[in-house]
Amino acid sequence: MAHPLRRSLHEHIRRWRGWVLALLAMVAVVLPAGSGGASGAPWRVGTDPTFPPFEYRNAQNGAISGFDIDLMQAIGEETGHPIQWVPLPFDGLIPALQARSVDAAISAMTITAQRSRAIDFSRPYFKAGQAIVVRANGPAYEQLAQLQGRRIAVQIGTTGALEASQVPGAKVSSFDSTPLALQELANGNADAVVSDVPAILYAIDQAKLTGLRISGEHLSTEFYGIALPMNSPITADVNRGLDALIRSGRYVDLYREWFAADPADLPERAPALDAASSPLAGLDLHVLALNLLKGAAITLMLTALSFSFGLMGGIALAVLLQAPWRLAHGLCRVYIDFFRGTPMLVQLFLIYFGLPALLQSMEVPFTINRLAAAVTALSLNVAAYLAETLRSGIESIDRGQWEAADALGLSPLERMRFVIAPQALRRVLPPLANEFITLIKDTSLAAVIGFDELFRQGQLMVATTYRAFEIYIAVALVYLLMTTTASLLFKRLEARWQLPA
Ligand code: ARG
Numbered sequence: 490m491a492h493p494l495r496r497s498l499h500e501h502i503r504r505w506r507g508w509v510l511a512l513l514a515m516v517a518v519v520l521p522a523g524s525g526g527a528s529g530a531p532w533r534v535g536t537d538p539t540f541p542p543f544e545y546r547n548a549q550n551g552a553i554s555g556f557d558i559d560l561m562q563a564i565g566e567e568t569g570h571p572i573q574w575v576p577l578p579f580d581g582l583i584p585a586l587q588a589r590s591v592d593a594a595i596s597a598m599t600i601t602a603q604r605s606r607a608i609d610f611s612r613p614y615f616k617a618g619q620a621i622v623v624r625a626n627g628p629a630y631e632q633l634a635q636l637q638g639r640r641i642a643v644q645i646g647t648t649g650a651l652e653a654s655q656v657p658g659a660k661v662s663s664f665d666s667t668p669l670a671l672q673e674l675a676n677g678n679a680d681a682v683v684s685d686v687p688a689i690l691y692a693i694d695q696a697k698l699t700g701l702r703i704s705g706e707h708l709s710t711e712f713y714g715i716a717l718p719m720n721s722p723i724t725a726d727v728n729r730g731l732d733a734l735i736r737s738g739r740y741v742d743l744y745r746e747w748f749a750a751d752p753a754d755l756p757e758r759a760p761a762l763d764a765a766s767s768p769l770a771g772l773d774l775h776v777l778a779l780n781l782l783k784g785a786a787i788t789l790m791l792t793a794l795s796f797s798f799g800l801m802g803g804i805a806l807a808v809l810l811q812a813p814w815r816l817a818h819g820l821c822r823v824y825i826d827f828f829r830g831t832p833m834l835v836q837l838f839l840i841y842f843g844l845p846a847l848l849q850s851m852e853v854p855f856t857i858n859r860l861a862a863a864v865t866a867l868s869l870n871v872a873a874y875l876a877e878t879l880r881s882g883i884e885s886i887d888r889g890q891w892e893a894a895d896a897l898g899l900s901p902l903e904r905m906r907f908v909i910a911p912q913a914l915r916r917v918l919p920p921l922a923n924e925f926i927t928l929i930k931d932t933s934l935a936a937v938i939g940f941d942e943l944f945r946q947g948q949l950m951v952a953t954t955y956r957a958f959e960i961y962i963a964v965a966l967v968y969l970l971m972t973t974t975a976s977l978l979f980k981r982l983e984a985r986w987q988l989p990a
Contacts, residue, residue, distance in 0.1 A: 540667055561593075597615070644670055740752070787943070
């Protein structure tokens, strides 16, 4: 007789065999179809799929689609290389190429002399230019120079960001994607967005981003190229494939399919590469230190504000949790569960982008500035976490103390203020320190709403110098300096508050 364990294993195999065979059959059918009979090594191609109609996630099936995607796929077929897509943030593409963690990147990336000092480009495959977008009911700005002193929202690391940064006195806030920058404008927190014409047209016409219009168009002429690591072995193949598609008319077909227009004439080489230009901004240590210092100051301010408000909220919640009221209890629990149980990133987006969008769709004019949004989100979180910490501290105080306070005739509030709280606070100091240190690091999330705190300052520098390792290690060290200082200060406080034995 078979061993019982072995038998059950056999049953399992029998039960699953059908499924496994079906799966294998599916793979066998799909594989050759997917690779189009390609025989060469696959190419890993990076893209930032937040830039329709060039690259975006198809809302129905989540697949990466777009003009760039079809074009690259066609180049792969032409040259016999299957394409493996690697979604990356736009400002991470050049560092990824430098690190050779991708073989190429296609992302509506403009060929610039500056970028070509860090990476190589294929021949141009698209002609575009920058435009200024404004709110339909707001003032128009036709030239970049008119944006002096205005608030401009851009996507980090793009040519639009570069143009905006050169407008004197403009307050530029950078976002991880162009849709977020446009949302910032729609919400009334920026006066203009500078980005590529075709992408903006698409956002306004197709994505039905209401309330926005283009006010200045074709402020520059740019050509997109496929980005490749310096001296990449596949550059020649990519160019050969692209040339073949242009010659065979397949390129024109694709262009018409996506833009319902005929493509402009493309030069063999982007003029930008031959224009005299400033050399690649080196990593100036002075500038780095200055920017990190600026970022650190903002990080500290965010931490201090959020911790103060969070502590107040946490104390209020902990006290309410002691109260004999059922309803208050229930509400506190819901609050704590919500803010501890959902990612802070989501809360931040909800408060900063979601709330104004909702209220404005209900015709309520409402905008929230980023400091208020960041401090609100961070404080609400700190309060939720500290409520539990403080509650356990309060409950750890011996019942005898409570009774003694009662016997002395103290009111419940006085009992808390003079007897329980001071002892509880001393006990919860170590977890409080933990929360503070966590908060210092969590402020980096505010970067997503365009806050130039420490991490974003680093990101911004990487976007112009492409020195990812040096800059991020410096950023990490500054955070480390702040967290270790905080932990030392808390240790001191703990020693100071120690009861004499
Ligand atoms: N053409 C602009 C640039 O090269 C913007 C490209 C943005 N692309 C994207 N997938 N987000 O900077």
